[in-house]
Amino acid sequence: MAKKMLMEILKHEKVSSNVFRLTLGGKLTAQPGQFVQVAVSKTYDPFLKRPFSVHDCSADTLTLLYRVLGRGTGLLAGKRTGEQLEVVGPLGTAFPVETADRIILVAGGIGSAPLFYLLKSLRAAGKKVTFLYGARSKEELILREQYQMLADEYGEATEDGSCGHHGLVTELVADALDKGRTVLYACGPEAMLRAVAELAKANNCSCYVSLEAHMACGVGACLGCVVANAQGEYVRVCVDGPVFPAREVF
Amino acid sequence: MADLTVSLGRLQLKNPVMPASGCFGYGEEYASFYDLSVLGAIVVKGTTVNPWPGNAPQRIVETPAGMLNAIGLQNPGVPAAKIKIRRLARYNSPVIVNVSGHSVEEYKEVISVLEEESTVAAYEINVSCPNVKAGGMAFGTKPEIVFKLVTALRPLTEKTLIVKLSPNVTDITEIATAAESAGADALSLINTLVGMAIDIEKRRPVLANITGGLSGPAVKPVALRMVWQVTDVVNIPVIGMGGISSAEDAIEFMLAGATAVAIGAANFVNPTVCPEVVAGIEAYLHKYNFSSVREIVGLAKRADNT
Numbered sequence: 165m166a167k168k169m170l171m172e173i174l175k176h177e178k179v180s181s182n183v184f185r186l187t188l189g190g191k192l193t194a195q196p197g198q199f200v201q202v203a204v205s206k207t208y209d210p211f212l213k214r215p216f217s218v219h220d221c222s223a224d225t226l227t228l229l230y231r232v233l234g235r236g237t238g239l240l241a242g243k244r245t246g247e248q249l250e251v252v253g254p255l256g257t258a259f260p261v262e263t264a265d266r267i268i269l270v271a272g273g274i275g276s277a278p279l280f281y282l283l284k285s286l287r288a289a290g291k292k293v294t295f296l297y298g299a300r301s302k303e304e305l306i307l308r309e310q311y312q313m314l315a316d317e318y319g320e321a322t323e324d325g326s327c328g329h330h331g332l333v334t335e336l337v338a339d340a341l342d343k344g345r346t347v348l349y350a351c352g353p354e355a356m357l358r359a360v361a362e363l364a365k366a367n368n369c370s371c372y373v374s375l376e377a378h379m380a381c382g383v384g385a386c387l388g389c390v391v392a393n394a395q396g397e398y399v400r401v402c403v404d405g406p407v408f409p410a411r412e413v414f
Numbered sequence: 415m416a417d418l419t420v421s422l423g424r425l426q427l428k429n430p431v432m433p434a435s436g437c438f439g440y441g442e443e444y445a446s447f448y449d450l451s452v453l454g455a456i457v458v459k460g461t462t463v464n465p466w467p468g469n470a471p472q473r474i475v476e477t478p479a480g481m482l483n484a485i486g487l488q489n490p491g492v493p494a495a496k497i498k499i500r501r502l503a504r505y506n507s508p509v510i511v512n513v514s515g516h517s518v519e520e521y522k523e524v525i526s527v528l529e530e531e532s533t534v535a536a537y538e539i540n541v542s543c544p545n546v547k548a549g550g551m552a553f554g555t556k557p558e559i560v561f562k563l564v565t566a567l568r569p570l571t572e573k574t575l576i577v578k579l580s581p582n583v584t585d586i587t588e589i590a591t592a593a594e595s596a597g598a599d600a601l602s603l604i605n606t607l608v609g610m611a612i613d614i615e616k617r618r619p620v621l622a623n624i625t626g627g628l629s630g631p632a633v634k635p636v637a638l639r640m641v642w643q644v645t646d647v648v649n650i651p652v653i654g655m656g657g658i659s660s661a662e663d664a665i666e667f668m669l670a671g672a673t674a675v676a677i678g679a680a681n682f683v684n685p686t687v688c689p690e691v692v693a694g695i696e697a698y699l700h701k702y703n704f705s706s707v708r709e710i711v712g713l714a715k716r717a718d719n720t
């Protein structure tokens with residue numbers, strides 16, 4: 165159940181030129197795929213909290229991985245160890261655990277954030293996992309070693325060819341799929357998610373995608389974060405998602 | 415302990431604090447944060463006869479000390495809403511249903527469907543939604559039309575009838591007077607202020623609807639001024655809203671003349687803002703030795719206020 169709490173910054177590390185890993189202390193337990201809303205300021209400007217996926221979680225720590233994009237994440241990057249942040253969570257749906265012969269996680273850039281926690285949980289449950297990681301360049305394959313170490317099979321793709329397969333990560337997905345016997349979990353840019361969903365559909369595999377939307381409340385009250393589902397009805401990314409079965413939204 | 419009760423028509427509230435419509439869903443969304451029974455009332459989302467799909471995304475954008483929204487009154491229609499509203503019976507707070515429609519007939523029908531519902535204590539007639547093409551604000555910018563609508567609705571119910579006013583008018587006091595003379599028991603103000611934002615990279619409006627309604631702390635001075643003006647000319651109670659984020663803000667509205675207050679966008683930022691405001695008002699009354707919250711209503715207008 166979602167609650168509001170103050171969490172202390174235990175660790176705040178720069179992991180690439182514009183990505184930070186933020187470890188917060190406090191008891192907020194989330195499932196892989198869920199997110200939290202973080203106050204980046206104590207004033208009214210910026211006004212809204214910022215949504216971030218849970219990158220990792222233990223009984224008394226919560227880790228986020230975020231890219232500095234605009235004003236809010238810029239302010240967040242300036243916070244120091246020992247400061248307190250107001251956090252609301254856990255929010256949204258989790259990645260459902262499905263039994264399948266093959267489990268493939270597909271990450272695009274910073275979309276890798278929620279998939280680390282999923283990968284860890286699946287491995288802890290004794291599942292074999294293939295992790296496929298794509299980005300524009302090697303530098304954007306953020307924390308690539310941690311996925312490489314944990315996954316049973318690991319593949320990477322960069323658009324500029326600076327690391328792994330020269331091309332799109334979806335090309336690796338096509339090779340790794342076992343028709344009808346695979347479950348796919350994906351988070352990344354929308355074009356990547358659509359391509360993964362299409363591959364899943366063509367090969368009769370289940371597929372879950374994690375979506376993003378501009379949010380205000382994060383709890384389903386404002387109807388600000390909707391996307392059109394396959395029937396053309398508007399569903400809320402914050403409570404009906406962010407994790408959706410791909411066929412529901414594409 | 416000071417007396418926090420206030421009345422809106424025949425409706426008694428245990429305290430003057432409620433969430434603003436559209437900012438609290440159908441209530442349950444905030445039930446994991448606190449017991450909704452602490453609220454003076456629960457105000458639910460704008461409800462129409464048939465389901466409304468709402469506007470295409472992007473629907474919201476953050477602005478300095480506030481936000482624009484263009485939800486477009488997405489709601490499941492009154493038959494489905496009724497079931498959600500019934501679930502609120504378990505809380506010890508009266509439910510106020512925000513009502514909208516494309517025509518006088520549609521407003522009437524929403525009321526007739528809800529009239530037998532014991533959970534529904536009052537209607538808030540929304541004549542001020544800036545985000546729908548037909549209905550909504552089209553009803554709220556002309557005093558004659560407000561008068562006609564309220565006159566048509568008044569005989570349908572003995573429940574408290576509240577009219578929610580738009581700030582997007584030249585003179586809000588004219589509309590307020592029209593609603594009062596047609597038999598409204600109370601007024602709510604303000605709804606959102608029409609605004610917009612442009613994405614300079616994409617070189618087009620951020621919101622798919624182009625314009626949206628501005629709310630949050632940025633609108634507070636405008637809302638406060640309108641509450642002051644309206645309470646000068648009407649004798650029915652006013653629910654003040656627009657940018658309230660703290661007990662201090664709520665007290666300002668009450669000192670300006672509001673009998674009760676509603677909190678909108680601040681719920682998004684601080685899910686426990688409503689109970690915090692109730693506690694803050696109580697502390698203020700205690701600090702300055704007021705025995706009832708009603709004593710501070712309009713106090714800032716009184717020449718003898720020392």
Ligand SMILES: Cc1cc2nc3c(=O)[nH]c(=O)nc-3n(C[C@H](O)[C@H](O)[C@H](O)COP(=O)(O)OP(=O)(O)OC[C@H]3O[C@@H](n4cnc5c(N)ncnc54)[C@H](O)[C@@H]3O)c2cc1C
Pocket residue numbers: 199212213214215216217218229230231232233234235236237238274277278375376377378379406476
């Ligand atoms: C469910 C969910 C999970 C997310 N998880 C992560 C994560 O793990 N790591 C990460 O780096 N980013 C994540 N994001 C994106 C992150 O929320 C935005 O990058 C961030 O809000 C940008 O804030 P800003 O003030 O720096 O940017 P600005 O562009 O200045 O923000 C202006 C407004 O737009 C909103 N906004 C801007 N970009 C986005 C976006 N892509 N998605 C949603 N709202 C946006 C902001 O919240 C703010 O309200 C997630 C988004 C969602 C919806």
Ligand SMILES: Cc1cc2nc3c(=O)[nH]c(=O)nc-3n(C[C@H](O)[C@H](O)[C@H](O)COP(=O)(O)O)c2cc1C
Pocket residue numbers: 386387388434435436437459460461483485487512540543578604605606628629630631633655656657658676677678679680
């Ligand atoms: C996301 C959102 C949805 C809203 N939906 C409604 C609605 O359905 N009916 C209505 O009368 N007002 C609606 N409003 C207006 C609010 O009830 C309130 O009048 C306004 O936001 C000003 O208060 P605030 O500054 O505290 O948010 C909505 C406001 C927001 C931000």
Ligand code: FES
Pocket residue numbers: 378379380381382383384385386387388389390400401402403
């Ligand atoms: S962010 Fe408010 S409903 Fe999703």
